[in-house]
Amino acid sequence: MSAVTEQVIRKFESRMKLRAEDRAQIAALPFKVRTIDASTYMLREGQRPVRCAFILDGLAYRQKLTPNGEREIVSILMPGEFVDLQNLFLDESDHDIQALTRLTLAEVPIPALRLFVESCPTAGQALxxxxxxxxSIHREWLLNIGRRNARSRLAHLLCEFSVRFRSSALVGGMAYELxxxxEQLGDALxxxxxHVNRVLKSLETDGLIARKKRQVSVVDWPGLRDAAEFNERYLHLSQIRG
Incomplete structure (x- = not known):
């Protein structure tokens, strides 16, 4: 069994208990591994999706553009996550997906993944x-941008990064590379x-975070949580099986 297959199986098992035959079906999926550079488009609005990708390494984001080209980043995708599950059953993409960093992906053709889901209900439940x-994360982002002030918005995103990075084992402590x-933070918030630069400086001045170039360290987690009005319930971490 390849390292890629093992990683995908661990992903499914983090959601549902698998049988031996379920694991065998996952191992039989025709995954193709490829690496793309930062800023590369994985999918553009209006395109017909032909494959679904599982992120092995790196980060991606979804974005929507206004007719005059203004951007809103609407979500961040992390290692161990599938890209665009809704496009298993939708005929065209309604948004762009772009690599935030250099990405390594395991891609599977959508028809093959559909057949797999139909024949393996447990895996379907996991997806x-x-x-x-x-x-749920989309709803929280909508609340964040619609009802929180600039300081709370940015503090909230920093809290989310910290929790999601730790839950996906990208970092082990309270420090990570932003x-x-x-500009991208501004487009997400x-x-x-x-304004983003000003708020980052204020969070640093108040002793909530420390920065060294792109490195962010959470110095006062309770204080940052309070500033963000952060409650991790929306991440549904209890749904991750140990």
Whole structure:
């Protein structure tokens, strides 16, 4: 069994208990591994999806564009997550997906993944859970940008990064490399890069975080949580099987 197959099986097993035959079916999926550079488009709005990707390494993001080219980043995708599960059953993409960092992907043709889901209900339930958790994160992002002030918005995203990085084993502590530029943070939070820079400095001045270039260390987790009004319930971490 390849390392890629083992990683995908671990993903499914983090959601549901698998039988030996379930694991065999996952191992039989025609995954193709490829690496793409940062900023590469994986899918553009209006395109017909032909494959679904599992992120082995790196980060990606979804974005929507206005007719005049203004961007809103609507979600971040991390290692161990499937990209665009909704496109298993939708005929065209309604948004762009772009590599945030250099990405290594395990891609499977959509027809093969559909047949697998139909023949393996347990795996189908696991993918359902993933899709529903992502929908929950979307709702929280909508609340964040619609009802929180700039300081809370940015603090909330920093809290989310910390929790999601730790849950996906990307980092072991309370420090991580911030994966987004200040322009990208602004596009995710509805703020200008200047405003993002000002808020980052205020969080640092208040002793909630420390920064060294792109490295962010959470110095005062309770304080950052309070500033963010952060409750990790929306991440549904209890749905991850040990």
């Amino acid at each position: 359902w859970i993933d899709a529903l958790v992502e929908a 994966p987004m530029t200040q 509805g703020l200008t890069p200047v």
